[in-house]
Amino acid sequence: MNTNTAVTAGLGLKPQHYEAASTCRAPSLWFEIHPENYMVAGGPRLAWLESIRTAHPLSLHGVALSLAAAAAPDEEHLRRLATLVRRFEPLLISEHLAWSQWSGAYRPDLLPVPRTKEALLQVAANVDRTQEVLQRRIAIENPSHYLAFESHDYGEVDFLAELARRTGCALLLDVNNVYVSANNLGYNAAEVVDSVPSDLVAEIHLAGHSTDAAVETLLIDSHDAPVAPAVWALYERLIERIGPRPTLVERDAEVPSFDELLRERAQAHAILQPLREAA
Amino acid sequence: MTPLPLSEYQSAFAQALNAANPLTVAPELAALVQQPGFAVYRNTVLKGCIDALQANYPAVARLVGDEWFRAAAAEFVRGNPPERPMLIEYGEEFAGFLAVFEPAAAMSYLAGVAALDRFWAEAHTAADAAVLDAETLAALTPERTREVTLIPHPAARWRWFADQPVYTIWSRNRGDGDPAADLEWCGEGALLTRPHAAVRWTSASAAGVAFLDSCAAGHSIERAVIAALGADPKADLASLVHQLLSVSAFTALAPSTSTESVS
Numbered sequence: 001m002n003t004n005t006a007v008t009a010g011l012g013l014k015p016q017h018y019e020a021a022s023t024c025r026a027p028s029l030w031f032e033i034h035p036e037n038y039m040v041a042g043g044p045r046l047a048w049l050e051s052i053r054t055a056h057p058l059s060l061h062g063v064a065l066s067l068a069a070a071a072a073p074d075e076e077h078l079r080r081l082a083t084l085v086r087r088f089e090p091l092l093i094s095e096h097l098a099w100s101q102w103s104g105a106y107r108p109d110l111l112p113v114p115r116t117k118e119a120l121l122q123v124a125a126n127v128d129r130t131q132e133v134l135q136r137r138i139a140i141e142n143p144s145h146y147l148a149f150e151s152h153d154y155g156e157v158d159f160l161a162e163l164a165r166r167t168g169c170a171l172l173l174d175v176n177n178v179y180v181s182a183n184n185l186g187y188n189a190a191e192v193v194d195s196v197p198s199d200l201v202a203e204i205h206l207a208g209h210s211t212d213a214a215v216e217t218l219l220i221d222s223h224d225a226p227v228a229p230a231v232w233a234l235y236e237r238l239i240e241r242i243g244p245r246p247t248l249v250e251r252d253a254e255v256p257s258f259d260e261l262l263r264e265r266a267q268a269h270a271i272l273q274p275l276r277e278a279a
Numbered sequence: 280m281t282p283l284p285l286s287e288y289q290s291a292f293a294q295a296l297n298a299a300n301p302l303t304v305a306p307e308l309a310a311l312v313q314q315p316g317f318a319v320y321r322n323t324v325l326k327g328c329i330d331a332l333q334a335n336y337p338a339v340a341r342l343v344g345d346e347w348f349r350a351a352a353a354e355f356v357r358g359n360p361p362e363r364p365m366l367i368e369y370g371e372e373f374a375g376f377l378a379v380f381e382p383a384a385a386m387s388y389l390a391g392v393a394a395l396d397r398f399w400a401e402a403h404t405a406a407d408a409a410v411l412d413a414e415t416l417a418a419l420t421p422e423r424t425r426e427v428t429l430i431p432h433p434a435a436r437w438r439w440f441a442d443q444p445v446y447t448i449w450s451r452n453r454g455d456g457d458p459a460a461d462l463e464w465c466g467e468g469a470l471l472t473r474p475h476a477a478v479r480w481t482s483a484s485a486a487g488v489a490f491l492d493s494c495a496a497g498h499s500i501e502r503a504v505i506a507a508l509g510a511d512p513k514a515d516l517a518s519l520v521h522q523l524l525s526v527s528a529f530t531a532l533a534p535s536t537s538t539e540s541v542s
Contacts, residue, residue, distance in 0.1 A: 036364045040404035042434070044476040047407075064364030070286035077364070100291045105360040108327030109320055111292065116282050146316030151282035184316060215315040 009268035020258035066101035068113035141239035145181035170202035198242035223252035307522035331366035338452035391445035405434035434473035474527030486514035497536030
């Protein structure tokens with residue numbers, strides 16, 4: 001476990017909440033950002049982040065490093081990421097087991113990868129390169145799944161655990177993604193959550209999901225609603241087993257007021273708190 | 280079945296995301312494409328690109344309405360997918376696309392409006408820099424105006440629209456005044472700046488735009504004045520320069536990089 005991390009709950013930072021976030025004094029609150037939104041030369045985005053950083057720790061959660069592509073991560077992108085890491089000294093840095101950049105085009109999504117032996121070698125090399133450039137340990141997140149692959153050689157948890165063993169990276173366990181994927185692909189979410197090696201989990205994500213507009217059996221990782229009760233239950237089950245971990249509440253669409261997000265964040269905080277005191 | 284090499288899988292998957300016709304999908308991908316979940320990726324990628332474009336072109340979107348904008352954007356995205364993940368930069372070619380987009384033919388000002396939306400995004404993310412003050416300029420001797428130039432602020436963007444009130448149309452659709460109010464159908468210029476946090480905008484005269492163009496080319500202040508007068512012989516240069524300084528159009532003085540003499 002990443003011991004230098006404040007083991008509390010944080011919030012995804014939205015531009016409409018910059019002012020509220022910079023003046024908020026909720027104890028041990030931290031914010032997570034997508035670094036891609038701050039890879040700019042200057043201007044108010046970076047200025048707000050500087051201001052918020054003086055009061056709250058940050059976590060950088062990348063969506064575009066494309067670590068599961070059959071290519072090394074883009075060196076220019078890594079350089080921009082390293083610049084943000086140096087400037088904002090985040091407590092946590094994370095990315096996804098997914099790809100988005102390929103053949104000169106970027107797709108704004110977390111595309112799935114067959115978890116083959118070849119993919120493991122490629123992703124491990126890409127994580128190694130990233131950690132080498134950043135000089136930091138990163139955590140890798142399980143994305144949501146919508147497709148069944150016949151070509152997987154590994155289960156998701158086994159793949160991530162082996163990746164961590166080879167590279168020294170940590171895991172970012174998105175409990176909502178486990179729930180959504182288990183529903184979509186027909187497996188048991190609790191079994192997956194129970195199988196995650198405790199010592200590898202550096203961060204946890206919680207978010208809301210929705211039902212697909214076209215196919216009612218599919219759940220979409222839409223981040224447009226409060227965390228569902230079933231996901232809270234999985235989260236409590238996980239925390240009970242592995243102990244408190246930094247936990248992010250995400251909302252990226254239908255974003256409510258900052259106060260409402262703070263209340264949802266307090267719910268996660270309340271689950272972590274007794275265990276923090278006992279620890 | 281032996282799995283596809285990762286690179287081949289990705290090329291086939293990327294192609295299947297774009298394929299309008301499922302028959303063109305590589306056979307190795309068929310088992311994935313026929314699952315209902317494949318459409319989730321297809322929809323998410325397209326929606327993400329269109330959302331980014333709509334966020335970057337709010338005045339265009341407001342002018343043409345949501346439905347028209349998203350249909351046009353979908354067509355643009357097919358030919359111009361994002362190359363890089365910084366989506367605030369996405370859509371550099373959108374103004375050029377609209378200029379030749381058949382359904383936009385009746386809105387000949389639309390490409391200009393898109394160009395100003397683009398200027399806003401560039402100004403919003405441009406490097407921070409000091410603002411040149413009027414005192415520094417006032418202290419210059421006439422000789423020095425032949426040797427130095429005014430460096431435009433990195434956030435400053437400007438353009439002259441010769442035939443259409445593009446600036447007024449754009450600014451009314453960015454929250455200044457009534458978009459439905461009457462327009463005086465004549466040429467006008469636009470100047471966007473960002474001295475501190477917020478992007479600001481103002482109309483610019485033909486002389487002002489010529490002055491800025493000349494400064495940006497590294498010409499001396501004296502030559503920039505001549506360029507401004509070339510655009511409008513009746514221009515009041517003192518008030519023009521005062522106006523440009525008051526909206527923070529320049530960052531510093533520097534030796535002129537153009538050696539061409541004025542005669």
